[in-house]
Amino acid sequence: xxxxxxxxxxxxxxxxxxxxxxxxxxxxxxxxxxxxxxxxxxxxxxxxxxxxxxxxxxxxxxxxxxxxxxxxxxxxxxxxxxxxxxxxxxxxxxxxxxxxxxxxxxxxxxxxxxx
Amino acid sequence: xxxxxxxxxxxxxxxxxxxxxxxxxxxxxxxxxxxxxxxxxxxxxxxxxxxxxxxxxxxxxxxxxxxxxxxxxxxxxxxxxxxxxxxxxxxxxxxxxxxxxxxxxxxxxxxxxxxxxxxxxxxxxxxxxxxxxxxxxxxxxxxxxxxxxxxxxxxxxxxxxxxxxxxxxxxxxxxxxxxxxxxxxxxxxxxxxxxxxxxxxxxxxxxxxxxxxxxxxxxxxxxxxxxxxxxxxxxxxxxxxxxxxxxxxxxxxxxxxxxxxxxxxxxxxxxxxxxxxxxxxxxxxxxxxxxxxxxxxxxxxxxxxxxxxxxxxxxxxxxxxxxxxxxxxxxxxxxxxxxxxxxxxxxxxxxxxxxxxxxxxxxxxxxxxxxxxxxxxxxxxxxxxxxxxxxxxxxxxxxxxxxxxxxxxxxxxxxxxxxxxxxxxxxxxxxxxxxxxxxxxxxxxxxxxxxxxxxxxxxxxxxxxxxxxxxxxxxxxxxxxxxxxxxxxxxxxxxxxxxxxxxxxxxxxxxxxxxxxxxxxxxxxxxxxxxxxxxxxxxxxxxxxxxxxxxxxxxxxxxxxxxxxxxxxxxxxxxxxxxxxxxxxxxxxxxxxxxxxxxxxxxxxxxxxxxxxxxxxxxxxxxxxxxxxxxxxxxxxxxxxxxxxxxxxxxxxxxxxxxxxxxxxxxxxxxxxxxxxxxxxxxxxxxxxxxxxxxxxxxxxxxxxxx
Numbered sequence: 001x002x003x004x005x006x007x008x009x010x011x012x013x014x015x016x017x018x019x020x021x022x023x024x025x026x027x028x029x030x031x032x033x034x035x036x037x038x039x040x041x042x043x044x045x046x047x048x049x050x051x052x053x054x055x056x057x058x059x060x061x062x063x064x065x066x067x068x069x070x071x072x073x074x075x076x077x078x079x080x081x082x083x084x085x086x087x088x089x090x091x092x093x094x095x096x097x098x099x100x101x102x103x104x105x106x107x108x109x110x111x112x113x114x115x
Numbered sequence: 116x117x118x119x120x121x122x123x124x125x126x127x128x129x130x131x132x133x134x135x136x137x138x139x140x141x142x143x144x145x146x147x148x149x150x151x152x153x154x155x156x157x158x159x160x161x162x163x164x165x166x167x168x169x170x171x172x173x174x175x176x177x178x179x180x181x182x183x184x185x186x187x188x189x190x191x192x193x194x195x196x197x198x199x200x201x202x203x204x205x206x207x208x209x210x211x212x213x214x215x216x217x218x219x220x221x222x223x224x225x226x227x228x229x230x231x232x233x234x235x236x237x238x239x240x241x242x243x244x245x246x247x248x249x250x251x252x253x254x255x256x257x258x259x260x261x262x263x264x265x266x267x268x269x270x271x272x273x274x275x276x277x278x279x280x281x282x283x284x285x286x287x288x289x290x291x292x293x294x295x296x297x298x299x300x301x302x303x304x305x306x307x308x309x310x311x312x313x314x315x316x317x318x319x320x321x322x323x324x325x326x327x328x329x330x331x332x333x334x335x336x337x338x339x340x341x342x343x344x345x346x347x348x349x350x351x352x353x354x355x356x357x358x359x360x361x362x363x364x365x366x367x368x369x370x371x372x373x374x375x376x377x378x379x380x381x382x383x384x385x386x387x388x389x390x391x392x393x394x395x396x397x398x399x400x401x402x403x404x405x406x407x408x409x410x411x412x413x414x415x416x417x418x419x420x421x422x423x424x425x426x427x428x429x430x431x432x433x434x435x436x437x438x439x440x441x442x443x444x445x446x447x448x449x450x451x452x453x454x455x456x457x458x459x460x461x462x463x464x465x466x467x468x469x470x471x472x473x474x475x476x477x478x479x480x481x482x483x484x485x486x487x488x489x490x491x492x493x494x495x496x497x498x499x500x501x502x503x504x505x506x507x508x509x510x511x512x513x514x515x516x517x518x519x520x521x522x523x524x525x526x527x528x529x530x531x532x533x534x535x536x537x538x539x540x541x542x543x544x545x546x547x548x549x550x551x552x553x554x555x556x557x558x559x560x561x562x563x564x565x566x567x568x569x570x571x572x573x574x575x576x577x578x579x580x581x582x583x584x585x586x587x588x589x590x591x592x593x594x595x596x597x598x599x600x601x602x603x604x605x606x607x608x609x610x611x612x613x614x615x616x617x618x619x620x621x622x623x624x625x626x627x628x629x630x631x632x633x634x635x636x637x638x639x640x641x642x643x644x645x646x647x648x649x650x651x652x653x654x655x656x657x658x659x660x661x662x663x664x665x666x667x668x669x670x671x672x673x674x675x676x677x678x679x680x681x682x683x684x685x686x687x688x689x690x691x692x693x694x695x696x697x698x699x700x701x702x703x704x705x706x707x708x709x710x711x712x713x714x715x716x717x718x719x720x721x722x723x724x725x726x727x728x729x730x731x732x733x734x735x736x737x738x739x740x741x742x743x744x745x746x747x748x749x750x751x752x753x754x755x756x757x758x759x760x761x762x763x764x765x766x767x768x769x770x771x772x773x774x775x776x777x778x779x780x781x782x783x784x785x786x787x788x789x790x791x792x793x794x795x796x797x798x799x800x801x802x803x804x805x806x807x808x809x810x811x812x813x814x815x816x817x818x819x820x821x822x
Contacts, residue, residue: 080348091376091463095416098482102467105476106408 012077025068032061118395120744121318129745130320134298141222143205143233148296177723179274180684182577184281185260189570191281192253195244195288200639202241207601207629207636209234215623226619234618235302236321240291242305243325246425247332248288250559253566254428255280255339258367261573262343264675264682265361267352267691272345274721275769280339282731287332290738294324298742301325304616306418307388309399309410314392320742322392326385327738333378333385340374343367352674354693361673361697362445365452366431369459370424376463377420384413393744408473415466423462426558427455429565430497433519435673436565436572437501440516441508442670444697447500454493454500461490471542480539487537494530498523513668514587518568521595522561529557532606550609553602560598567594575667579681580657586649593642600635604628663789665708672697679785685718685773688782715775715782722771726763730756 008014036054039045045053066072072082123132162171175183212218213227224230229237263271271277294300299321303311312322347368351360360368387398388410397405438445445451467475467483501523510516532554535541545551567590575581608628613620620629653660666676676699678687689712695701702708733752740748 088376094463095380098464098467098479099412099416102412102473102475102479103406103408105479106474109476110474 013071016071016078021068021071025065028064028068029061032057117393118314120314124744126747127745129740129743129748131743131745133320141233143222143228144296147201151292151296173723176728177725179270179278179721179723181259181263181271181274181277182682182684184277185256185258186577188252188256188259188281188284190256191285191288192249192251192256195252195291196249197643198292199241199245199249200643202237202244204636204640205229205237206234206241207633209237209618210620211626211629211633213618214620214626214629224618229618231618232302235304235616236300238616239301239304239325240294243301243329244291245559246305246421247329248284248291250425250562250566251332251336252284252288254370254425254562255284255336257432257566257569257573258343258371258428259339260577261675262364262367263346263350264678264686265364265673266347266350266355267674267687267693268346268350269686269690269718270721271342272349273342275724275727275763276338276342278724278727279730280335280342282727283335283338283734284332286731286735286738287328287335289735290324290328290331290742293739294321294328298324306414307385307410309388309407310401310405312388312392312410313400323742326389326392327741330382330385330389331734331738333381336374337378337382340371340378343371344375352687352691352693355674356693359693359696359698360452362434362448362451362455363428363431363673366427366434366455369455370427370431373420373424373427373459373462377417377424380413381417381421384410384417387413408470411470411473412466415469416463418469419466420459420462422555422558423458425562427458429522429562430455432565432569432572433501433522434497436515436519436568437504438697439572439668439671440511440513440519441505442511443504443508444672444700445500446503446506447496448696450496451500454496457493458490461486461493465490468537468542471539472546477539484537484539488534491530491534494526498526498530513571514582514584514591515568515572517588517591518564518571521591522564522568525557525561525564525598529554529561532557545609547614548609549605549613549615552615553605553609556602556605560602567591572668573675575662575680576675577681578657579662580653580660581662581667583649583653583656583660586645586652590642590645590649593638593645597635597638597642600638601632602635604631604635666699670700672700674698677702679789683781683785685720685778688712688715688718688778715779717775718773718778720771720773722769724763724766724769726759726766730759733759 036057039050039053066085070081070085071078072085073079074082120130122130124130125132162168175187178184209227209229213220213224218226220226220228222228222230224233259271259277263269291300299319301307301312301317301321301324303317303322303325307322307325310316312325347360347364387396390396391398391400391405397403399405399407399410401407434445434451464486465483467473467479468487471480471483512520532550536545536551536554571582571587605628608625611622611625611628613622613625620626662680665678665680667680668676674691674693675682677691691698733755737749737752737756740746740752
């Protein structure tokens, strides 16, 4: 609790703000979205490859945005944020993964085939 | 309108026209309304006639002091617990009255006195209130109150956010209380059973009250979790390394990691259900592509971690109380920390056990069954640690210790039945039976026991005098009698096949056990009276029971017992330096309880602010407007919330400095009072007993209670 940090502009997190990085991240998101839209509309891939391609592109964009927008890197000011973000990853994989598993088996056991 | 609504709606008043259909001539609602009016008038008159409005505003409503916010959290929790208890009383009496086809019915009910629709609202309100608006605020209150002092901090990392968290919780509680008189509450169980909560099956405003009050309350809990975690990471006193952190602080950390990660899931699940009800989407409907089990899935992805969010701080209370009254350090500190973190981690892997009977494959059920059983390992480690702490200790049994030991027994019985419920095959027999209800009440009661123990344990630290032991013991034994009489028959009824949420009991053979449960609620009622008497007697005799040392129990171990009793608003005149795990015990052993600081330094403190109160008021009105679909009011109050936040963010005048000389003057007065040089009635800053870095002549090293 010192007065040295009372000016928000002096905070290291705020100083990381960079219009260039924001624009690149925005352009990357937009580009990826159009690419995925084209993949879906143009039917150039089989359903399985399409799902895989969309997932991979989405993960790439998320990674780019985490770095460019949220500045999640290993520097002294940011490492806490990066570590806590990475530590939520098992929760996300577990909750979504187990959910998919339980609902696939549920559908197999309760739905009529083909419906 | 965005969806077809049954009943009236107009742009000015929304759905308030529905109110014409509410039965205000029902004597139960009328009686509750009169109680609230009389109670509210009495409280307001007391504040007015004693001229305390200014005091109330300055000292409580606009405060950012973590101790006062903690006390208010606990008060809100206790008030809501009383409301939840009245709901329980109604359920027990209804079930005992409505047995068999010949049982009489009054007040419009075919059997008993509560018609099904009203009974369903009662059990929904009971569950939702007890978990989210009683247990959660009481535990968060203790974390707020004790944890910063335990780590040697002056306040939380974000005092303003702390006040906002409290007042949002108050807004959520207020919305639930408004639902009692203005419209209905949800009738679909505290879990919000889909598709019953969907608009076609619940066309009234009850489910909307449920959705918005939980949503508002969970925002409060989430920002509280951010604050508590940041405080533990960033605000520890010098020397307070991770290996020296008191166990209650560790459990606060574990519990809030759970809150921070899981509450967003609840927010999303409820938001999707809200979209279903407000703009006609089909996330959880039974038709048009909706998946109603997905709601249950999302709800329990939050719900099970939430269970551990409330139980882990209770483990923290036990870990503070048991060593104090065993006069030994806690056995197995490292394993205790690891067990807390393990429970927090495993909490995320077990949620399907709430719906084993959904029909998932044996593989899925086996996985979740094994994961659930794994919880028993870290919990077992904790039980053994507490047992070994007591083994060959110099045991004393004042009321906090009684509550702690009671809590241990409940943990063991609740844990055993939990292991039974971890087996999917058993679930096919007892799913949705009152056996499950008895099990989780057993677990929640262990939290209640630990929380009452914590109340008696930390009360002298917070208020400067001890609670009355005689009435405390009466309270404990009456409460324990209530627990046995209600929940042993309930376990039995579960095995006899009684399902939960019954407003009418078809089997007359269940009647004797249901009557026993009513006797149990009678004991609970008496125990609440004993608690009120205990508080009254203790406050009346506060001068006699005044604590004259910083350490009220003489054998406490952690840092909160080093500062004055009660702590001044700045907690520590000089930031303490920590030398050991169990710092206060270490200082006692080394005769370092009488240290005087060489010099005082300026203290930097946060300023009071009314903004959290204002934001919370607008949030309450916004929630009310959304429930009744008064769109203009919702939009206006939402804009007001944003404007208040913007104005606050430009406010640079949020802190102040207490000069070193002023600190020295206040400290000298506190020490003078502790030494009896200032009579108790005379105005002096705060504090009845001095301690910490330095203390009066009557320190715990020289005098101990019962010596």
